[in-house]
Amino acid sequence: MLESLLNELRAEGHLRGEISPSVPEEAGVSHWIVALQVIGGWLAAIFMLLFLGMGAAPLIKGASSWVVVGLIMTALTGLLIGRVVPSGQSGSMVLRQFLLVASLAGHGALIVGASLFGKDEEGTSFFMIAIYESVLLLWVAWMPHRLVAALVGAGALVAAVDLTFSLELARNWLGIYWLVACLLWHQEPRWQAQRYAEAVHALASALTLLCFAYALSGFFAGNFLGFHKGFRFDAALVCTVSIAFVLILARPLVNSVRNLLAVVLLVAALGVTWQAPAVGMGALALVFGFARGHRWLMWLGGALLVFGVGRYYYDLQMILLHKSALMVLGGLLLLTVRALIVGQEDRA
Structure with a gap:
């Protein structure tokens, strides 16, 4: 049945390349x-x-x-x-x-x-x-x-x-790799039916894992949240890439001033954490995973986001009162974004 469906899709021009419909041998095995x-x-x-x-x-x-x-x-x-x-x-x-x-x-x-x-x-x-x-x-x-x-x-x-x-610049490869990974995930519907789609999927996964590992290692590199030499360019580039793709993904949703303001607030919050690139990377991977139906990418991005926010908070060179104020402001920002989006949905 699956083979006939694949042949029909190929005949109509919706599918190109070879896809094996065979069932894995471990199916049904404990x-x-x-x-x-x-x-x-x-x-x-x-x-x-x-x-x-x-x-x-x-x-x-x-x-x-x-x-x-x-x-x-x-x-x-x-x-x-x-x-x-x-x-x-x-x-x-x-x-x-x-x-x-x-x-x-x-x-x-x-x-x-x-x-x-x-x-x-x-x-x-x-x-x-x-x-x-x-x-x-x-x-x-x-x-x-x-x-x-x-x-x-x-x-x-x-x-x-x-x-x-x-x-x-050659040492600051993280931002370039993150840009390539984001482009691959964003263009997945275009290449997933190609002959070498599995190889592209492996490349996107590998680049994502490498970027995650390097971003996490930055938290333990000493003076990370200061202006650490050799990492500042990568952090800024990763933040820029993340913000750009957030705007691209949010473009179909910006159909009113309220939604536009919500997107601006979220982008501003992402920009504040530019020296902690794991925060933006985790959020973007979570969105990509949800949009593409990849559970492993969702869980990995969510875990990185939670870890990044936690480390960002504890590593800030601020007194506890200022940190508490930042947490309050962050909560108010999310509540404001929720009110803007929910208000738009109720009115629609």
Whole structure:
């Protein structure tokens, strides 16, 4: 039935690319059984890799050797994953997890090898890893592996740009990555029916996770809410991107002066927290997750928003009285926005 529906959508021009209608082999299987299979695959892979690694590590000498080992492991595991995942054979869950851990070890070997090159060659090696990971991202059609490839590739690209150009702007990659992630989530209805939609989804997820991790690490970097060198540009750019997309998402709702005022108040509140980019990022991810039906993005954005607001409050270099006044003002602002929006709905 699902196959006939897909064929009908393709015939009418609403769907392009290949989408597999097959039901996952774990459908109907207890979640506990699946969890035990995942744990079993990881334990088997970890113990085996530790056993082999302890014997093989002394034989791997030099950066080139580590890179070759990483290339062999990632290419071999990618080839095997490509054969195992579409097969739908019973019991392949353990093998898939085993191969995923082996692939992670291969990615680790690539990173170790690239970091062992000299200063002049290190940037080039990370550039090559970023290109190689983009190939894996498109080649291996399994979302967990694609997410790993996107994470490693994006991180390698940051390292390559930083090592090659050594510019302050090159280090401030967070705002650019956040802009790309927001564009991808905002344009999801356009690319979700394309052939490589799953790879784009993995890239958007990886960029979001990287941005979240970097924004959270900023809270523990010392003088974060002061004018911390090297982070101020990123914080301002992330805030600008978040405000821009809030305005884009709110554009269809601005059909009266009251709603326009509500949007302006929310944007102003977002701008006040520009030195705590996790606040705006969490709010925007929560909105994107709700609009696109991604529960994981909703929960992740909501958790980041709550954490960011809490850390922003406790890290402010103000006396307790001023902090309390800010909390009161924040509550009044939200109540005002609610009154404006609800009043518009009641009158309509």
